[in-house]
Structures are given as C-alpha cells and as structure tokens.
Amino acid sequence: MAEYRMPNRQIPLDDSWDVIVVGGGPAGCAAATAAAREGRKTLLIESTGCLGGMGTMGMVPGWCPFTDREKIVYKGIAEEVFMASKKSTPHVPEAQMDWVPINSEQLKLIYDRLVTEAGVKVLFNTVISAVEMEHHDQIDVLIASNKRGLSAYKARVYIDGTGDADVAIWAGAEYAKGDEKNGNLQPATLCFSVGNVNMEEYRKGPWLHTENKNSPIYSILNSSKYPRIRDPFMCENEVAPGLLGFNAGHVWGVDNTNPQSVSDALLEGREIANDLLRGLSEFHPDAFEDAFIAQTAPLMGVRETRRIIGDYILTREDYFNRQTFPDEIGRNSYYLDIHLSEEEVEEAKEGKIDMGVRNANYGKGESHGIPYRCLTPRGISNLLVAGRSISCDRTVQGSVRVMPVCLVTGQAAGTAAALACAQDEVDVHALNIDALRKTLRENGAYFL
DSSP: OOOOOOOOOOOOEEOOOSEEEEOOSHHHHHHHHHHHHTTOOEEEEOSSSSSOGGGTTTOOOBOOOOBSSSSBOSOTHHHHHHHHHHHTOTTSOTTOOSSOBOOHHHHHHHHHHHHHHHTOEEEOSOEEEEEEEEETTEEEEEEEEETTEEEEEOOSEEEEOSSSOHHHHHTTOOEEESOTTTOOOOOBBOOEEEESOOHHHHHHSOOOSTTOTTSHHHHHHHSTTOTTOOSOOEEEEEEETTEEEEEEOOBOSOOTTOHHHHHHHHHHHHHHHHHHHHHHHHHSHHHHTTOEEEEEOSSOBOOOOEEEOBSSOBOHHHHHTTOOOTTEEEEEOOOOOOOOOHHHHHHHHTTOOOHHHHHOOOOTTOOEEEEGGGGSBTTOTTEEEOSTTSSBOHHHHHHHTSHHHHHHHHHHHHHHHHHHTTSSSOOGGGOOHHHHHHHHHHTTOOOO
C-alpha cells in the first residue's frame, strides 16, 4: 500500500479530563463508572452508537454464569448490572443466576443509566485513531475521529477497554496474539434473533444446544443443503416470549484488528444466520416453519485478538491451581471456553477431542484470582487495560474474555485509575494495592 504524509496541522484539544476510557463495552462501562464514582472527571469514548458491547450491539443472547454454583462471584458493578438486566427478563425464574437471557434493548438503557448517573460524559460514534506519547512510557494525548473531524483528548490516566488493546498497542505496549504455534484466532460468531417461533412446540421439542446429539443442528450439519454450516455450534436463549436469541455458527479466520477481515465476516455471518433458520425450518418445522430472522447483530462476535503483556501473565497453571494472589482484584470461575479451530472441528468429528477435558470445568465453589498486575501493560505509566485483552496466556483468555469477568476487571481498572490520579506523578505500576483492594471491597467487589 502506498503512503501519504499528512502535512503539519493543528486540531482541537480537550485536556479537561482526569480519566479517559476507550471502549464502551462491559469493561469500559464498569471502568468509567468506578472512576467517576470516586470523584474523577471521566470521559467514555465509544465507537458505536450505544454502550454494552457484545451484550447489546453484539446481541449475545445470554449471560455466562455469575456463580461458582454456590454463590455469585462477579460482584460489585458486575452484580449491579446483572441484577438490573435480570429484571428485564421476567419470564426467567427468580432463582436462576446462570445462563440468564439478555434483553439487549433494556441492557442498553441499563448501561446508559449506570454511567450517566455516576457522572460520566459519553462520546458516541468516535474512534481513537492514534496515540501520541509524551515520553516512551507515558501517553500524552489520544487522537480521535468523528463527524467533527480529528480532535485530541488528554487525561491523567487512560483505560483501554477496546477488547483489542488498541490504545495499548499504539502506545507501544508489548502483546501476544492468537495461538503461539500458528497464529490462529478463535472463530467469530454473528449472533441473531428469530421471531414468530411457536414457543409451545419449541419448549416440548429437542434442546437445540450442541451438547444434545438429537438437536436438529446435526441434521443441518449433515445436510448438503447448508455448506456454510461447518460445525454444530449452537446456543439459544428465550430472550422474550416468541423471540429466541442465537449464538450459533462460526466464521473462521476473522481478525478484528483487520477491518476488511471483519467486513467479510459480517457478510458471511448474515448468510450463516439465514442458513441456520432455513435448516431449523426444515428439521424442526413445528417450531420454526413460520419463524423469521428478526435481527442480525450490528457487531461481530469476536472472541480473541491481542493480549497485552502486563506485569503478570495469568497462566493455565494458575487456572488449574485455583491460584490466589496478594494483589487480586476479582475471582473467576468460568471454564476454558476456547472454540475449535477448523482443524480441530475435523478431529472432534473423529472423536479425537474430549471437550470435558478441554473445558476443564471447576467444581462447586472453585475459582481463581485475577491479579491487578494483569491490567498494567509493561512500560507504560498512565495506562490500564480491562476486558478480554488483559495479560494472560491464550488458554486462560478463553475463560476471562466473557462479560462477567470484563465487568470485574473494568471496575478494578476504573478504581485504580481514580487512585492513580491522586499521585504526584502518575504510575499505575506503583499503586498502593492495599488501598485499591480496600476501595474495591467497600464497593462490593469479591476476592480472597
């Protein structure tokens, strides 16, 4: 590709902020809320037109479990969001705390109210395009682009909640990406909703989930009519009466840091959604004969891209050891949810992969800690990272990438940023950990 050198130019600068959070998904919303509740003037910059990320724009139809099957482990702001969301699905039993459906429209309002009531200023439809450094280890300003053109934004502390560690990488942070052996990334999914389902027939019919070998997904997969359906991945939730949300179908080779890759995946994802409904109409007509695609997600369901190299790298061994850390800021009990590569799909068909062993589910009451050091990119003094791109190996990323964990790391990052603003010279690596953990506990967080 040819290059173009931009001439010297001046752009507007807004330097009025204590904390700037980039990315308005669960991690970014929790981070901005936590910082603002601690009295810091906070700006939240989001590239789309609403907050919530995968739970709203991504249309993920259900929450991953909030409990370790004994108690809620994702507490504080995470529990606050979850319980508010649960109220918007009154058809769900009150006692159900795991795999609870999501009403994505109501969740948008929940996140809106969460951040604005805390005093956060939100800037929608704005993309961070560059990071300017004051020194090699300190961010000076962020360059943003929107309908106004280019603008610069400056704060004392920055939080990267982009999911892809965009701010961190553009600031020069070290990172890893994908499978260390071949660079593979987990496949992506375009979630969608299906309306006019015959719910009586759906409820008394076969469970659609992949784990049910009698699910119609296997008939769809084995039919020559639907070549885009290459594996049996299917999850669905009743998000509202007569409306099912689907997290189903895989698109391989998607790199969310490559806009053309994502563009191609969105096109493919809509075709897959259509094929899945056609297949359900054929093989489960009593429930789906008159159903239609109500909506496909505006946002691609990406599971993996970059992971920062932080002051600590959370490892597979930490997961299996149920590790506790002196600086932990939360706990996690979700399993090692790494979706199969194209090659592994073929191996699974031949019975060569034991998913029970691969997933390594915890027993009741078990969890591992998440150290604060996983949020601090090496070599950058005024930046924290929250969400799926925290410092961990690829195996553990399959577990900590989900929304409940992102809310927890977001609250920790926002609280840490607020405390760092009180330092004479900001250095997130030199934060008083006891003060951080004390503040988090006072605000409902759970850790050992």
